[in-house]
Amino acid sequence: MAGRADEGPRPGQPPDRWSQELLDHLRPAVRDPRRVVTWLGHTVGAAVCLQDAHGRLLAGERLPLDAGVLADVVTGRIAAAALQDGARHVRMAGIRHPEQAPAAGAVLAVARPGPFDRRAAEIVARTAGVLELLLREQELSDAGRRLRRATADLRLAILQLLMVEETVSARRVAAGLWPGLLEEDTARVYVVEGSPAERDALADACADATEGRALVVRCPAMDGHVIVVSPGQGAGQRLRALVGGRPGTYLGGSLRQRLARTAAAYGQAVSALAVARFRPDQAAVYAERTHPERLMDPALLGTWSAGVLRPLDALPHHIRAELLATTRLGLEFTAVSAAKVLGVSRNTVRARMDRVEALLGADFSTLTTRAAAHLALNTEAARESYGLAPDPAAPHPPAPVRLADLLASPALCAWAEDLLGRLDGDGRDLRGTLRAWIAADANAERAARELGVHAQTVREHVRAAEPVLERQLLAGGSDLGEIVLAHLATGALPAPVLHDQGANRGQAGAVVHK
Numbered sequence: 001m002a003g004r005a006d007e008g009p010r011p012g013q014p015p016d017r018w019s020q021e022l023l024d025h026l027r028p029a030v031r032d033p034r035r036v037v038t039w040l041g042h043t044v045g046a047a048v049c050l051q052d053a054h055g056r057l058l059a060g061e062r063l064p065l066d067a068g069v070l071a072d073v074v075t076g077r078i079a080a081a082a083l084q085d086g087a088r089h090v091r092m093a094g095i096r097h098p099e100q101a102p103a104a105g106a107v108l109a110v111a112r113p114g115p116f117d118r119r120a121a122e123i124v125a126r127t128a129g130v131l132e133l134l135l136r137e138q139e140l141s142d143a144g145r146r147l148r149r150a151t152a153d154l155r156l157a158i159l160q161l162l163m164v165e166e167t168v169s170a171r172r173v174a175a176g177l178w179p180g181l182l183e184e185d186t187a188r189v190y191v192v193e194g195s196p197a198e199r200d201a202l203a204d205a206c207a208d209a210t211e212g213r214a215l216v217v218r219c220p221a222m223d224g225h226v227i228v229v230s231p232g233q234g235a236g237q238r239l240r241a242l243v244g245g246r247p248g249t250y251l252g253g254s255l256r257q258r259l260a261r262t263a264a265a266y267g268q269a270v271s272a273l274a275v276a277r278f279r280p281d282q283a284a285v286y287a288e289r290t291h292p293e294r295l296m297d298p299a300l301l302g303t304w305s306a307g308v309l310r311p312l313d314a315l316p317h318h319i320r321a322e323l324l325a326t327t328r329l330g331l332e333f334t335a336v337s338a339a340k341v342l343g344v345s346r347n348t349v350r351a352r353m354d355r356v357e358a359l360l361g362a363d364f365s366t367l368t369t370r371a372a373a374h375l376a377l378n379t380e381a382a383r384e385s386y387g388l389a390p391d392p393a394a395p396h397p398p399a400p401v402r403l404a405d406l407l408a409s410p411a412l413c414a415w416a417e418d419l420l421g422r423l424d425g426d427g428r429d430l431r432g433t434l435r436a437w438i439a440a441d442a443n444a445e446r447a448a449r450e451l452g453v454h455a456q457t458v459r460e461h462v463r464a465a466e467p468v469l470e471r472q473l474l475a476g477g478s479d480l481g482e483i484v485l486a487h488l489a490t491g492a493l494p495a496p497v498l499h500d501q502g503a504n505r506g507q508a509g510a511v512v513h514k
Contacts, residue, residue, distance in 0.1 A: 016119070018043055018119075018123055019126070021039065021043070022036075022039070022123075022126060022127060022130055025039065025130060025134075026130065026133070026134075031134055031137065032134070033050060033058060033059050033131055033134045033135060033138065034058075034059040034060075036059075036127060036130060036131055036134065037050050037059040037060040037108075037131075038059075038060075040110065040123065040124070040127045041060065041110075043123055044110065044112065044116075044120045044123055044124065045112055045114075046110045046111055046112035046120075047060070047061055047063055047110070047111050047112070048060040048061070048108070048109070048110050048111075049061060049062060049063040049065075049108075049109040049110075049111075050106060050107075050108050050109075050131065051106065051107055051109070052105065052106045052107075053074050053103065053104060053105055053106065053107070058106060058135075063090075063109050063111055065090070065092065065109055066083065066085060066090075069081045069083060069092060070092065070107065070109075073092050073093070073094045073104055073107050074094070074103065074104050074107060075102075075103055075104075076094065076102030076103045076104060078094075079093070079094050080092060080093040080094065080125070080128075082116065082121075084115075085111075087113060088111045088112070088113065089111065089112055089113070089114060089115050089116060090109065090110070090111045091109070091110045091111075091116055091121065091124050092107055092108070092109045092110075093107070093108045093124060093125065093128040094106075094107055094128075095107065095108060095128055095131055095132045095135060096132060097136075098136070105135065106131070106135060108124070108127070108128045108131060110124050151177070152217075152218060154173065154177065155215055155216065155217045156217050156218075156220060156343070157173060157343070158170045158173050158174050158182075158215060158217075159215060159217045159227060159229065159262075159341075160341065160342055160343050161173065162229065162259060162260075162262035162263075163262055163263045163266070163325070163329065163341055163342065164263075164321070164322070164325040164326075164342065165260045165262075165263075165321070165325060165381075167182070167259045167260050170182060170259070171183075174215070178212070178215075181213070181214075181215060181231065182215075182231060182259065183231070184231035184232070184259075185258060185259060186231065186256050186257060186258055186259065187229050187230055187231040187256070187257065187259055187262070187265070188229075188230050188235065188236065188253055188254050188255070188256050188257070188265065189227065189228070189229050189230075189253070189254040189257070189262060189265035189266050189268070189269045190227070190228040190230065190235065190236065190239055190251060190252065190253045190254070190269055191219070191225050191226070191227055191228075191251070191252045191253075191266070191269040191270055191272075191273050192206055192225070192226045192228065192239060192242070192243060192249065192250070192251050193222075193224050193225055193226075193249065193250045193251075193252075193273055193276075194224055194226075194246065194248065194249040194250075195224055195248060196223035196224045199218060199223065199224055199225075199226060200218075202226055202246075202249070203216055203217075203218050203226045205242055206226050206228055206239065206242065209235075209238040209239055209241070209242045210228060210230060210235050210238060210239070213230070213231075213232045213235070214228050214229060214230040214231070214232070214235050215227075215228070215229040215230075216228050217229075219341075220340035220341055220343070221333065221336075221337035221338075221340040221341050222337070227266065227269075229262065231259075236253050236285065239251050239253075239283075240281065240283045243282050243283055244281060244282065244283070249282060250273055250276040250277055250282045250283065251273070251276055251282065251283040251284070252269045252270060252271070252272035252273025252274070252275070252276050252283075252284055252285075252286070253268075253269055253272055253283075253284070253285040253286065254266070254267075254268035254269040254272070254285075254286050255268060255285075255286050261381070261382070263325070263328065263329060263332070263381075264378070264381070264382075264478075267332050267477055267478050268286035269286065270472065270475070270477070271286055271471065271472050271477070271478070271479050272284040272285055272286040272287075273472075274466060274471070274472035274475075274479075275287075275467070275470050278467045287470065291482065292375075292412055292415065292416070292482055292485045292486065292489070293375060293378070293379060295409055295411040295412040295415055296406045296409055296412060297406070297409065300401050300405060300406060301379055301406060302379065302383060303401045304376070304379075304401040304402070304403065304405070304406060305375070305376040305377075305379035305380050305383075306380070307400055307401060308360065308372075308373070308376040309324070309360070309376055309377070309380055311359040311360060312324065312356070312359055322352065323352050323355060323356050324356075324377060324380065324381070325381075326338065326342065326348075326349055326352040326353065327352065327353050327356045327373075327377060328374070328377040328378065328381060329341060329342065329349075330349055330350075330352075330353045331364070331370055331373060331374045331377065331476075331477075331481075332374070332476075332477045332478060333475070333476065333477055334476065335349045335350050335353065336349075360373065365441060366441055366496070367438050367441050367442060367480070367484050368438075368484055368488065368493060368494070368495065368496045369496045370481065370484075371480075371481040371484035371485055371488070372403055372495075372496050374478065374481045375481065375485065378478070403488075403495055403496065404495055407485075407488055407489050407495060409489075412489050413489050413490065415486070415489075416485070416486035416487070416489035416490045417490055419469065419483075419486050420434075420483075420486055420487070420490065420492075422468050422469060423465055423468055423469070425468075426464065426468070428461060428464070429461075430461050430464060430465045430468070432451070433447070433451065433453075433457075433458055433461035433462065433465075434461065434462060434465050434473075434483070435487060435492050435493065436450050436451050436458075437458055437461075437462055438483070438484055438487055438493060439493060442474075442476070442480075444456075444458040444459050444462075459474075462474060469483065471483060
């Protein structure tokens with residue numbers, strides 16, 4: 001079935017056009033086995049099939065092939081075969097796989113009505129060699145993508161463990177691929193924001209900037225965010241340099257926190273990100289500002305938070321920790337975002353928060369109750385992080401501590417008035433709008449009806465208050481919680497009532513709204 005001896009280029013003659021066309025298929029922009037198979041069929045006037053060793057069609061069209069000859073090619077007993085099958089002339093060539101040799105990783109089969117002359121046979125043989133290169137490259141690319149995806153999933157798993165204070169497990173997971181990454185007890189968290197379409201490139205740039213000494217994670221909750229957990233020093237300066245040369249890219253950084261406080265550090269970084277959008281250098285680090293809980297009596301605050309959360313003390317430790325961590329993140333962000341961060345379904349997050357609501361007798365739909373519950377949860381988390389959690393067996397104070405007792409601190413009242421007073425310098429009544437918006441539980445339409453303005457005006461006023469207060473309000477979370485506590489401390493809003501009805505019996509009271 002071979003062609004005549006005088007067919008094909010003679011020595012010294014330039015190669016046929018087909019060889020140049022075949023080489024063109026190796027150019028990076030057009031490398032595709034399917035294109036090569038289509039070209040081969042057109043060039044030799046044949047039907048072409050490219051299938052893997054298991055018979056799965058990779059390119060071309062399915063052809064009926066002699067099972068015995070095909071098996072010999074697949075197993076490597078023969079490298080190629082030429083046969084006449086009825087009215088068809090068929091050529092099969094094994095495409096080798098370096099890790100499976102001598103077996104073939106794929107088989108190229110070409111069938112046409114007429115016999116294969118020397119030119120056609122050479123084209124088939126050379127094409128098989130090109131396909132071997134392309135399939136190997138494709139396999140390596142696929143393996144690289146799988147490895148990158150697995151690595152990204154592993155990084156996310158480590159972050160999720162840190163978010164729920166499972167630092168020991170996080171270190172164990174990280175030790176295999178990044179030895180020493182989480183050896184430090186503290187870290188800073190940075191959030192880099194860019195366009196969602198460019199996030200992969202931004203994440204790679206963050207990894208390069210931190211030189212492999214930080215945990216770089218594509219945020220599961222926000223499409224344009226990259227989270228960087230950096231235990232070491234110097235990451236902030238390198239990330240600042242990175243965003244400084246990228247329009248529309250912003251950087252928010254946290255204070256240095258214990259690894260068990262990664263969730264709190266993440267909240268700080270997100271808060272700083274809101275400020276960074278108004279900075280010329282597009283970057284901001286969470287300011288060491290006065291927080292309302294620091295102006296409260298520590299002993300009273302600890303007793304109050306323990307009393308609020310006491311209904312959860314009867315639960316097994318791991319269930320209690322899971323409920324507290326999930327609820328804290330759900331109040332910090334949203335149930336949907338918390339679900340993405342934790343790697344669970346939104347229904348799971350809502351079910352856990354509903355259970356906490358039921359145990360506390362709370363209504364998380366009201367902002368004042370959310371702020372109070374968030375204060376209790378953060379206080380408990382900070383105490384446990386530093387090993388200061390109260391002993392459940394310790395005697396309770398004779399009288400329950402109320403939220404009103406904490407809000408009565410003169411220092412807290414002065415802080416709240418000074419903070420909200422920043423809004424008075426604006427010609428618009430930002431302070432009045434903000435109070436009405438909080439009273440309406442962040443419902444702009446309800447606040448607008450109370451104020452007699454358009455709902456868009458309410459949103460614009462709240463948005464305008466964010467850079468003045470240097471806090472993110474529309475996204476909720478701890479920033480909004482602080483502003484709510486400021487309104488409670490000044491008496492601008494009625495405080496939620498926290499009952500510790502069973503203080504002498506070791507029972508905790510409920511959080512309810514007046």
